[in-house]
Amino acid sequence: MNIQEFIDNFAAQLDDTDPEAITAETKFKELEDWSSLTALSIIAMIDDEYNIIVKGNDIINSVTIQDLFNVVEKRILDPKR
Amino acid sequence: MSQLTINNVRIAGMSACVPATVEDNRTLPIYKDEAEALKVIASTGIERHHKVEEGTTASDLTVKAVEALLDKMGWQPEDVDCFAYVCTSRDYIAPQTACVLQDRLKLRHDCCVFDLPFGCSGWVYGMSIVSSLMSHGTLKRALLVAAETNTQNRNQRDTTVRPLFGDAATVTALEYDPEKSHPMNFMFGVDGSGFDAVWAPYGGMRNPVTVEALEEKEVSPGVFRRGVDMIVNGMDVFGFAIKQPPRSLKELIETFNIDVETVDLLLLHQANKFIDEKIRKAVKIPAEKTPYCLEEYGNVTSASIPLTMVSRCGDRLAGQELHCVACGFGVGLAWASMEFYAGDVKMVDVIDY
Numbered sequence: 285m286n287i288q289e290f291i292d293n294f295a296a297q298l299d300d301t302d303p304e305a306i307t308a309e310t311k312f313k314e315l316e317d318w319s320s321l322t323a324l325s326i327i328a329m330i331d332d333e334y335n336i337i338v339k340g341n342d343i344i345n346s347v348t349i350q351d352l353f354n355v356v357e358k359r360i361l362d363p364k365r
Numbered sequence: 366m367s368q369l370t371i372n373n374v375r376i377a378g379m380s381a382c383v384p385a386t387v388e389d390n391r392t393l394p395i396y397k398d399e400a401e402a403l404k405v406i407a408s409t410g411i412e413r414h415h416k417v418e419e420g421t422t423a424s425d426l427t428v429k430a431v432e433a434l435l436d437k438m439g440w441q442p443e444d445v446d447c448f449a450y451v452c453t454s455r456d457y458i459a460p461q462t463a464c465v466l467q468d469r470l471k472l473r474h475d476c477c478v479f480d481l482p483f484g485c486s487g488w489v490y491g492m493s494i495v496s497s498l499m500s501h502g503t504l505k506r507a508l509l510v511a512a513e514t515n516t517q518n519r520n521q522r523d524t525t526v527r528p529l530f531g532d533a534a535t536v537t538a539l540e541y542d543p544e545k546s547h548p549m550n551f552m553f554g555v556d557g558s559g560f561d562a563v564w565a566p567y568g569g570m571r572n573p574v575t576v577e578a579l580e581e582k583e584v585s586p587g588v589f590r591r592g593v594d595m596i597v598n599g600m601d602v603f604g605f606a607i608k609q610p611p612r613s614l615k616e617l618i619e620t621f622n623i624d625v626e627t628v629d630l631l632l633l634h635q636a637n638k639f640i641d642e643k644i645r646k647a648v649k650i651p652a653e654k655t656p657y658c659l660e661e662y663g664n665v666t667s668a669s670i671p672l673t674m675v676s677r678c679g680d681r682l683a684g685q686e687l688h689c690v691a692c693g694f695g696v697g698l699a700w701a702s703m704e705f706y707a708g709d710v711k712m713v714d715v716i717d718y
Binding site: 323 | 603608
């Protein structure tokens with residue numbers, strides 16, 4: 285999986301944020317647009333695109349989009365994690 | 366795979382009772398403005414829910430629903446051979462609520478009564494357990510209650526649950542009938558590693574009630590809870606609900622060779638619209654075959670599926686036989702799917718308490 289594609293998929297879940305402004309280093313929970321509902325869209329997106337179900341704690345413990353990407357990537361390599 | 370087929374039992378009647386008080390999500394005091402409320406409504410599909418007054422319990426709603434159904438069916442209380450009460454909002458820690466209800470409903474002293482403390486998967490589990498007992502042929506008539514007063518065990522200052530959950534009681538009358546019945550087919554599932562995805566940590570034997578467990582705390586901005594209140598970890602439940610129910614339904618369809626084209630009704634636990642639509646699309650059943658009642662009643666846990674049948678499919682279920690597939694999923698984490706046929710069912714319209 286590649287990070288730019290993940291960022292694009294992530295940005296597509298945000299209603300009012302300019303996708304261009306989203307990078308790997310974006311602290312997503314600080315976005316104006318972020319809400320508990322966005323979190324659910326992100327979980328659904330990761331399931332649809334990568335066939336991985338991330339936990340609530342994965343979202344809570346991730347600060348940047350890169351952090352979340354790393355979680356998904358690890359999970360793909362080792363589904364038991 | 367745990368699968369089960371039961372013969373010779375049919376659904377004979379259904380009823381439901383909800384509290385008269387309605388709480389509208391548009392005007393809940395927990396949102397900063399109406400736009401925020403509308404956003405939540407748009408994504409969950411839940412516009413309002415019914416809520417009991419203090420002092421009213423799930424068993425009170427149940428008595429009303431049972432009395433109306435017996436009346437409609439022309440059954441006397443002494444005709445009932447088995448009475449199962451699916452509910453977690455019990456009247457007392459002991460005894461089982463079903464025992465108290467035996468006396469209130471004037472059921473026979475030799476009636477087979479018991480509680481089944483299931484949550485959202487409870488109607489499907491209850492159908493499997495009660496129908497299985499009846500299939501032996503000596504228990505001819507049974508009542509399966511699925512009832513819950515979610516507003517009583519969730520904190521009203523917990524913004525993560527208040528807009529979503531409501532109160533209701535439903536009754537399904539079952540009849541031993543070797544002539545008119547089709548087999549019912551079931552698949553079960555559980556993942557106890559998710560026990561804390563939906564749970565009430567205090568009040569059981571593991572963490573008994575203490576003074577501290579009764580103190581209300583702000584656990585995150587705007588979210589207040591006591592240790593004895595139900596916690597719903599939305600993200601974990603969501604991740605579970607978009608994965609396991611579709612898998613379970615697909616297992617059911619495959620195991621029992623169900624031709625999806627012939628399914629008339631897909632009856633889903635009313636979790637929220639976003640989740641349920643994902644499940645529906647995964648099993649490729651059209652929207653018009655998938656009724657919802659969550660906009661009006663919210664998530665009423667084990668009562669969700671039967672309340673959908675009573676409030677949205679009453680006329681159809683009273684008529685020609687329908688091919689139905691149902692899936693209940695949630696707290697446990699537990700889930701169950703079933704295939705059944707229902708027609709010529711005596712349906713009582715939703716009653717207000």
